[in-house]
Amino acid sequence: MTVHKPSARRVGEFWGVPVTLALGAALIFAISFVVPTTWLFFLQKVLALGLFAVATNLLVGYGGMVSFGQAVFYGLGAYMIALGWQHYGAPFWLLLMLAPLLGALAALVIGALALRTREFYFALLTLAFSQLFYTIANKWYDFTNGANGVFGPMIPGAIAMPRPGLWFILAVTMLALLALWAITISPFGLTLRAIRENQQRVEAVGVNLYRHKLYAFVLSGAFCALAGALFVVHDQSAYPELLDWMQSGEPVLMALIGGLYHFLGPLVGAFIFVFAHDYLVAASSDTWQLILGLALVLIVLFAPNGVLGLWRQGGGGGLKGLLGRVFQGGTHERPDG
Numbered sequence: 001m002t003v004h005k006p007s008a009r010r011v012g013e014f015w016g017v018p019v020t021l022a023l024g025a026a027l028i029f030a031i032s033f034v035v036p037t038t039w040l041f042f043l044q045k046v047l048a049l050g051l052f053a054v055a056t057n058l059l060v061g062y063g064g065m066v067s068f069g070q071a072v073f074y075g076l077g078a079y080m081i082a083l084g085w086q087h088y089g090a091p092f093w094l095l096l097m098l099a100p101l102l103g104a105l106a107a108l109v110i111g112a113l114a115l116r117t118r119e120f121y122f123a124l125l126t127l128a129f130s131q132l133f134y135t136i137a138n139k140w141y142d143f144t145n146g147a148n149g150v151f152g153p154m155i156p157g158a159i160a161m162p163r164p165g166l167w168f169i170l171a172v173t174m175l176a177l178l179a180l181w182a183i184t185i186s187p188f189g190l191t192l193r194a195i196r197e198n199q200q201r202v203e204a205v206g207v208n209l210y211r212h213k214l215y216a217f218v219l220s221g222a223f224c225a226l227a228g229a230l231f232v233v234h235d236q237s238a239y240p241e242l243l244d245w246m247q248s249g250e251p252v253l254m255a256l257i258g259g260l261y262h263f264l265g266p267l268v269g270a271f272i273f274v275f276a277h278d279y280l281v282a283a284s285s286d287t288w289q290l291i292l293g294l295a296l297v298l299i300v301l302f303a304p305n306g307v308l309g310l311w312r313q314g315g316g317g318g319l320k321g322l323l324g325r326v327f328q329g330g331t332h333e334r335p336d337g
Contacts, residue, residue, distance in 0.1 A: 017177075017181045017263050017264060018178065018181065020264060021174055021177055021178065021181075021264075022174075025170055025171075025174050028043060028166070028170055029167065029170065032163055032166055032167070033163075037162050040162035040163055040165075040166050041162060041234065042274065042275075042278070043166055043170075044162070044165060044166050044169050044233070044234040045231075045234055045274055046270050046271050046274050046275075047166075047169050047170060047173045047230070048169060048173070048227050048228075048230040048231045048233075048234055049227070049231075049250070049251070049254065049270045049273075049274060050173065050254075050266065050267040050270035050271070051173045051176055051177065051223065051226065051227040051230065051267075052070070052074055052224055052227035052228070052231075052250075052251050052270075053250075053251035053254040053255055053258075053266030053267065053269060053270050054177060054180055054223075054263070054264075054266045054267055055070070055176075055180065055219075055220050055223035055224045055226075055227060055251075056070045056220060056224065056248075056251035056252065056255065056266070057251070057255045057260065057263075057265070057266045058180065058183070058184070058192075058216055058219060058220045058223075059216055059217065059220050060252060060255055060260060061255055061260040061261055061265070061266075062184060062189060062192045062193055062196065062216070063192045063195060063196055063213060063216045064195065064196030064197075065122060065213060065216070065217075066119075066122070066123045066252070067114075067122070067123065067126040067217075067220075067248070068123055068124075068126050068127040068130060068245050068248045068249060068252075069110065069114070069125075069126030069127060069128075069129045069130040069245070069248055070126075070220065070221070070224050070248050070251060071130050071134075071242060071243050071244060071245065071246075071247035071248035072106060072110065072129055072130050072133045072221075072243060072248075073103040073106060073107055073220075073221040073222075073224035073225045073228065074224045074225065074227055074228040074231070074242060074243075074247065074248075075133065075134075075137065075228055075238070075240075075242035075243030075247070076099070076102050076103055076106055076133075076225055076228065076243075077099040077100070077102070077103055077224065077225030077226060077227065077228025077229040077231075077232075078228040078229065078231050078232050078238035078242050079137065079144065079150070079228075079238045079242075080095055080098055080099040080102050080225070080228075080229065081095045081096070081099065081154055081155075081229050081232040081238065082149075082150035082154055082232060082237065082238035083143070083144065083150065083238070084098075085150075085152070085154035086145075086150050086152070086154070087143070092154065092155050092156050093156075095229070096229050099225045099226060099228065099229040100222040100223065100225050100226045100229075101222070102225055103221040103222045103223075103224055103225020103226070103228075104218050104219075104221055104222035104225070106221060106225075107217050107218045107220065107221025107222065108214070108217075108218050108221075110126070110129050110217075110221075111213070111214045111217035111218060111221070112214060113125070114126050114129070114217075115210060115213050115214055115217065116210075126248075127245045127248070130243060130244065130245040130247075130248050131244075131245055133243045134240050134241075134243040134244045134245070137239075137240040137243050138240040144240070146240075147239070147240060148239075149237055149238055149239025149240065150237060150238050150239070151236065151237045152236070152237075153236070154232065154236060155232065155233055155236060159233060160236070165233050165234065168233060169230050169233055169234065172226070172230060173230065176223055176226055176227075177267070179223075180223060180263075181263060183219060184263060188212070188215065191207060191212055192212065192216055194207075195207070195209060195212060195213070228242065250273070251266065251270075253269070253273060253296060254266050254269035254270045254272075254273045255269055255306075256269065256296065256299060256300065256306060257269035257272050257273055257296070257299055257306055257307060258270070258272070258306045258307055258308055259305050259306025259307060259308035259309045260305070260306065261305060261306075261309070262305075262306065262308040262309065264308065265306050265307070265308045265309075268306075268307055268308060269306065269307070272307065276292060276295070277292065280292060
């Protein structure tokens with residue numbers, strides 16, 4: 001009997017993401033002792049937004065569902081921490097565990113309605129939900145403090161300082177990313193890719209499209225809410241703009257920059273986006289949106305598979321090809337044609 005062993009390429013792709021995450025976490029932990037405080041805050045923001053982007057990409061890159069409402073769950077995660085502290089004096093650790101549950105519950109309700117529509121109308125309906133929640137947070141002054149938001153010492157002192165806060169966000173983000181990676185390589189994740197490529201054929205073999213899409217929407221909502229809770233550790237605040245549809249657009253842009261069809265693409269895109277945003281705002285506060293917009297247009301036109309897609313295309317034999325296979329684990333590019 002012939003025993004088929006997995007190829008080196010398949011092994012590299014399977015372990016590429018966990019290995020890359022472990023190396024990245026070790027690097028961030030090491031440099032946290034030497035970088036200035038501003039970089040500690042920068043890395044906190046990148047990690048929280050990176051998790052937000054990867055969770056959103058579970059819908060966009062894997063499921064082919066463009067949602068402009070993921071900020072609803074991101075903002076709910078942040079407000080869970082802030083309002084739980086302000087009104088009820090609830091402990092942070094309890095609120096942190098409840099945040100993903102709230103995100104999943106909200107995603108279940110919204111997804112059950114929005115997923116009854118298709119493509120363009122789905123995107124518009126999720127955008128409408130985002131604006132609905134933004135308006136509620138902005139107008140319900142007695143509970144949410146309106147446009148002023150909620151600010152204060154809502155996180156434990158042990159993680160309130162920049163370096164311990166970074167370590168905490170790093171640990172939670174890595175665990176969440178590993179969980180998302182496990183989901184994407186599971187039979188459920190493979191089914192999502194098949195739905196993205198050809199819904200009619202998948203439905204013809206007996207797959208319940210609505211149920212699988214709803215599961216994906218709920219999972220994405222839970223992890224987006226967790227990312228929102230981590231943002232509170234970074235910013236110690238929650239405000240209506242976290243629920244706005246423009247906030248929903250940011251993780252989509254991050255995924256486009258890094259690579260929609262690479263698991264780590266949105267995380268790389270988050271680093272590039274936040275760095276470019278902060279640099280451009282400091283250098284040119286009046287025209288930064290124009291410059292960033294032009295850069296995004298160039299990426300879409302000349303690098304549709306994102307930064308990691310360019311790396312993979314440039315890979316080949318030798319050391320670069322090996323690194324490309326290891327560090328590009330999680331590729332799920334659409335076939336040409």
